Amino acid sequence: MIRYSLSCDQAHAFEGWFGSSSDFDDQSERGLVSCPVCGSLRVGKELMAPSVSTARKKDEARAVIMDSAQKEVIGKIREMVTSIRQNAEDVGERFPEEARKVHYGEANARGLIGKATPDEARALIDEGIEIAPLPVLPEDIN
Numbered sequence: 320m321i322r323y324s325l326s327c328d329q330a331h332a333f334e335g336w337f338g339s340s341s342d343f344d345d346q347s348e349r350g351l352v353s354c355p356v357c358g359s360l361r362v363g364k365e366l367m368a369p370s371v372s373t374a375r376k377k378d379e380a381r382a383v384i385m386d387s388a389q390k391e392v393i394g395k396i397r398e399m400v401t402s403i404r405q406n407a408e409d410v411g412e413r414f415p416e417e418a419r420k421v422h423y424g425e426a427n428a429r430g431l432i433g434k435a436t437p438d439e440a441r442a443l444i445d446e447g448i449e450i451a452p453l454p455v456l457p458e459d460i461n
Contacts, residue, residue: 327354341387344406350437353452360440360452393456407432415439420450 326332329451331354337343343364346352365424385393407430410417414433419425432453435443445452 324365325352325362326365327363328356329331329354329357329359329360331356333363348437350440350452351437351455353454355454358451360437374395397456398415400456403430404432406430409433415443418443418448418450419446422446 320336320338321340321342322336325335327342333355335343335352337346343352347362350360353360354362382419405448408417410433410434412434414431416437417426417431419429421428435450440450440452
């Protein structure tokens, strides 16, 4: 795992963990990296000092220990994502098309979830269509 110091275009600083050095670029291009504070998709890497790997550091990196406040926040995010999924229609790859239909009154207003490329997501936002990525939870990765 690689930890990057990240920041969004609103200067919110946070960190992200990625499986390899190319994972950040790939996920960012697909619109999967967003600011946890404001939701911005314009996220970049910050300058970081290199970390020297030792046997002790490798053992410490095997598990991320969350305190009770972090567990509570993850639990609330999990509840929110579950509620959204239960109350929205999953339109898959048709998301950009269906979002436009709802936005322009060509289809009944309803919650939608689905997939969009970064370019499609930017186009929707540019058209004034409010969208947001769903956060990826630990159990979605493992």
